[in-house]
Amino acid sequence: xxxxxxxxxxxxxxxxxxxxxxxxxxxxxxxxxxxxxxxxxxxxxxxxxxxxxxxxxxxxxxxxxxxxxxxxxxxxxxxxxxxxxxxxxxxxxxxxxxxxxxxxxxxxxxxxxxxxxxxxxxxxxxxxxxx
Amino acid sequence: xxxxxxxxxxxxxxxxxxxxxxxxxxxxxxxxxxxxxxxxxxxxxxxxxxxxxxxxxxxxxxxxxxxxxxxxxxxxxxxxxxxxxxxxxxxxxxxxxxxxxxxxxxxxxxxxxxxxxxxxxxxxxxxxxxxxxxxxxxxxxxx
Numbered sequence: 630x631x632x633x634x635x636x637x638x639x640x641x642x643x644x645x646x647x648x649x650x651x652x653x654x655x656x657x658x659x660x661x662x663x664x665x666x667x668x669x670x671x672x673x674x675x676x677x678x679x680x681x682x683x684x685x686x687x688x689x690x691x692x693x694x695x696x697x698x699x700x701x702x703x704x705x706x707x708x709x710x711x712x713x714x715x716x717x718x719x720x721x722x723x724x725x726x727x728x729x730x731x732x733x734x735x736x737x738x739x740x741x742x743x744x745x746x747x748x749x750x751x752x753x754x755x756x757x758x759x760x
Numbered sequence: 761x762x763x764x765x766x767x768x769x770x771x772x773x774x775x776x777x778x779x780x781x782x783x784x785x786x787x788x789x790x791x792x793x794x795x796x797x798x799x800x801x802x803x804x805x806x807x808x809x810x811x812x813x814x815x816x817x818x819x820x821x822x823x824x825x826x827x828x829x830x831x832x833x834x835x836x837x838x839x840x841x842x843x844x845x846x847x848x849x850x851x852x853x854x855x856x857x858x859x860x861x862x863x864x865x866x867x868x869x870x871x872x873x874x875x876x877x878x879x880x881x882x883x884x885x886x887x888x889x890x891x892x893x894x895x896x897x898x899x900x901x902x903x
Contacts, residue, residue, distance in 0.1 A: 679887065706762030738768060739776035740786055740823045745764070753764075760786050 634671065636684040637709055638699045639750035642670050645685040648749050652727050653712075658682050667691065674712075689751060699751050706732055708745055708755035717742045717758035784809040785823045788816065792828065796835045797858040802828060832858075837872050840865070844881045853877065 639645035649655045655672035659682065662668055667690075671682035688695035702709055714720045717735050721744050725731070732753060733745035742758040761769075776782060791808045792800065805828050806813045820828045836857040843853040854865040854877075869877045 704762075706764035708764070732762070733765065733768075736768070738772055739782055740789070743768075760789070 632681055634682045634684050635710065636686045636688075637748075637750075637752060637754075638688045638695055639685045639748075639752070640687075640689050641750060642668055642685055642687050645748070645750040646670060646672070649683070649685065652724065652729055655683065665691075685750075703751060703753060706745065706753060709752040711755035711757050714756050714758050717744055717756055720744075720756060781819055782823065784811055784816070785820050788820060788828060789824065789831065792832050792835060796832060796839065797856060799858065799860075800832060833868065833872075837869060840869065840877065841873075841880065844877055845884045847881075847885075850877045850881065 637645075646657060649672050650657055654675055656675050656678060657670070658673045658678070659671040660668055661670075667687050670685045672685065673682050674680060689699050690696070699709070721731065721735050724746060730747045731744055732747065733743065733755075735742055735744045737760070740760050742760055744756045745753050746756070748754050787809045788805050791805065802813045802817065806816045809816075811819070817827055820826070820831070824831060826834070836859060839857045840853050840859075843856055844850070848856065850866070851862045854862045859865040859868070866876050866878070869875075869880070873880060875883070
């Protein structure tokens with residue numbers, strides 16, 4: 630058994646694809662129409678294109694509990710997931726220049742440095758640099 | 761301050777208040793990152809920040825969730841994947857990332873990734889050939 634896909638709920642798949650590729654720098658890997666305007670849509674890290682895929686799933690629009698759960702996490706400031714970076718300050722500066730909004734600026738917490746941003750699709754996402 | 765930030769502050773206070781310990785393990789981790797291809801052992805690592813071997817092992821595990829040896833192995837395996845993807849021969853990769861025997865390297869690599877370094881290298885080669893082939897046919901694999 631292998632981990633190949635992990636999902637992130639998004640309110641709008643087109644907008645999510647734009648954000649995750651245009652701002653974060655991921656690359657679109659799979660895009661299969663599923664009817665009703667929904668797609669099986671995955672992106673991968675540019676440096677690890679054969680690595681795990683992030684599924685941008687339209688669950689908040691199709692399943693009410695997913696919408697409620699996503700909103701509750703967002704309101705509490707809890708990240709839906711996290712991505713690793715080599716230099717958090719550099720990535721923070723880059724994303725800030727692209728207009729990305731952060732709810733947590735780069736902060737050292739023991740052996741990691743963290744920051745949290747709004748993915749504009751209903752989620753907080755955490756960036757982590759191991760120290 | 762939202763719920764997450766409040767929780768982060770609580771965890772900082774309760775788990776990460778000992779700056780000296782954190783400085784020690786971060787220093788050792790950085791040393792491993794910079795020197796993983798050399799012959800490292802716990803005695804040498806403990807001298808980086810003047811701690812006893814067993815104290816260091818406990819501290820490292822406490823803050824990183826792995827012993828220094830486990831961390832070093834993971835680092836070397838990750839580095840070996842990089843070299844193999846670039847086409848480096850298996851034996852050369854073994855020594856380049858700090859392992860001493862190609863045989864034990866293969867065994868360890870297989871236990872961590874499920875395939876041997878030779879199989880991994882072959883798989884990477886096939887994938888890159890497929891990408892070139894798809895590119896030639898105008899069907900880029902990224903799309």
